Amino acid sequence: QVQLVESGGGLVQAGGSLRLSCAASGRTFSSYAMGWFRQAPGKQRELVAGISSGGGTSCSDAVKGRFTISRDNARNTVFLQMNSLKPEDTAVYYCAQGRGSVRYGPYDYWGQGTQVTVSS
Numbered sequence: 001q002v003q004l005v006e007s008g009g010g011l012v013q014a015g016g017s018l019r020l021s022c023a024a025s026g027r028t029f030s031s032y033a034m035g036w037f038r039q040a041p042g043k044q045r046e047l048v049a050g051i052s053s054g055g056g057t058s059c060s061d062a063v064k065g066r067f068t069i070s071r072d073n074a075r076n077t078v079f080l081q082m083n084s085l086k087p088e089d090t091a092v093y094y095c096a097q098g099r100g101s102v103r104y105g106p107y108d109y110w111g112q113g114t115q116v117t118v119s120s
Contacts, residue, residue, distance in 0.1 A: 002026035002109040004095050009114030012085055016118075020080040022095030022111055029076040033102050036069060036080045038091035038116075048093070049080060050102030058102045063089075085118045092116075 008020040020036065035050035049059035049069035057069050068081045078095060093114050098107035 002097065004097060004109055004111035006093065006095050006111045006114040009093060009116045011117045011119065014085060014087055014118055014120050016085050017081070017083045018085065018116060020082065020093055020095075020114060020116075022078045022080075024076045024078070024095075024097060026109075029071075030073040032097045032099060033105075033107075034069075034071060034078040035096045035098070035102065035105070035107055036078070037094045037096060038089075039094070039113075040088075040091040043091075045094070047103065051078065052102050056102065082116070085116075087118045087120045090116060090118050 003025045005023045012018055031053055033052050036048045037045050038048050039045040048063055051057045051069045051071050066084045071078045093116050095111045096107035097109045098105050100106050
């Protein structure tokens with residue numbers, strides 16, 4: 001059974017940094033694309049950044065230059081380094097795993113989410 005467990009969320013002031021981690025288990029981690037999504041209250045879930053099994057990355061325009069996604073296949077973990085955080089980055093952040101395109105998925109397994117709150 002595939003499990004994805006996020007950690008690293010919290011409360012931070014604007015301009016600060018956080019590093020999210022997502023530990024995966026249940027199938028061969030290196031074979032799958034990984035994505036970080038977020039959902040703010042009243043808004044649709046959106047892709048923040050994704051990384052392919054080969055290490056290619058993609059991120060949204062909203063976070064480009066501030067957020068970096070990476071993966072450690074030896075540790076079955078994907079990371080999201082978030083710098084220069086803004087209040088509008090406040091959301092629940094989810095990691096996901098899938099077989100398809102980094103940007104379009106499909107992503108078939110999801111974590112439970114971790115809250116990120118950025119105060120102004």
